[in-house]
Amino acid sequence: MKLIVAVHFEDAQATRARAAAVAFDAWDAAEATRTYLSRIAHVEPAVRGMLDLRELPCVMQLLREHKLEPELILIDGFVHLDADETPGLGQHIFHALGGSVPIVGVSKKRLPGLTAQFEVMREEETQPLLVTCAGIDIGAAKARLRAMHGRKRVPTLMKLVARLAKNKD
Template sequence: MKLIVAVHFEGAQAHAAAAAAFDAWDAAEATQTYVSRIAHVEPAVRGELDLRELPCVMQLLREHGLEPELILIDGFVHLDADEMPGLGQHLYHALGGRVPIIGVSKKRLAGLGAQFEVMREEEAQPLYVTCAGIDIGAAKARLRAMHGRKRLPTLMKLAARLAKNKD
């Protein structure tokens, strides 16, 4: 099972962490979904990397007993081409380096060149992919193969909606 995880914040607090599980890269629907309500999140520290999502994702994995073969996150594994650690790299290490992490972002960081861009369908704007535990070429190919006619894959949108849902 592969997971797409998302965390939704309301102001300084997280509302929920959510995941959409899938088996095939071109799956249009999740095989299972998971949501964990987050009671408390430490505030972000100004001038430091924001890692508030890390304990939320770890809680989600523990609470539901999830042991995915791969995790996709909305964000960066590395912050530049020199592999300055981002959220995804910290998650990779927190999981003992056993679970590959693919980070997907709509935003470009100054330190990421064209080799991190992925075009999906006929979108005018690329996505930016960074990864740990998997080759960048393989990560980009898998992202291109994911279901959805728009820039973001269908299941990434689903995970984000689940995290935002207040029910």
Template sequence: MKLAITVHFDGAQAQAAAVAFDAWDAPEAAKTYVSHIAQVEKPARGEPDLRELTCVMQLLREHKLAPELILIDGFVHLDAEATPGLGQHLFHALGSRTPVIGVSKTGRPGLPAQFEVMREEEARPLTVTCAGVDIGAAKVRVRAMHGRKRVPTLMKLVARLAKNAD
């Protein structure tokens, strides 16, 4: 099982959501998970913002999830020099055993075109970064995901779940 995960913040609270899928071209989730986090502390000034990591780890523990791969809405690396982003911290928190692929709708100045994936001809590219899996393989998998539009269907679904779960 693979998981697509995202976190939505609402003030000091957060909702972490995940959708499970087996095939990269799956049109719908095999199962969905949501965790409500009542209090999320902002990082101290000058400290990295790892609030999403805390929420993702709580979701994995709460639902006893051990996926073969995690797809996040965000960055694994922040630049070509592999400055750690959320995904790299998650990869290490999971003992460097579970590959993490980050998919972002926006680019970053330090990430060259080799991290871009075109899913729709006239749309802007998605930015793909990863840990524990080859970048070429990660890009092929993201490109193969279901959905005719730029953002894969399951990434849209997990974003809706995180924002709308009660």
């Protein structure tokens, strides 16, 4: 089972959050095999001037709470912040899981240290997605992202997990 995870902060102070996960088996799956949701009652505040890692304990709680042992995790964000592999959220998740679960970070935002080698085009006339990863080859990660279901820039299941994390019901 592969997972896509997303975290949404519930309030303006970002002291509470919801972590969601979508499980899938095939890269071209149009629907999730299962979804998961965890409510995080307290999130530590971000530290100004430091990498924002508030999502890390949320993701770890989700995995523990639902006893999830995925073969791979996709996140909306960065594994590395540049081509020199400066650690981002995904690298911290990778290490928290003992380096045993590959992490693929997918972002719509561009960072100055990421060159064209990290870009994936899913639709011709749109901006590329940026892919960074740990525990899996960048070429394999990009090919799998291209294969994901959805005719738009962002794959269907990535949109679903974002909606689940934001949904208040």
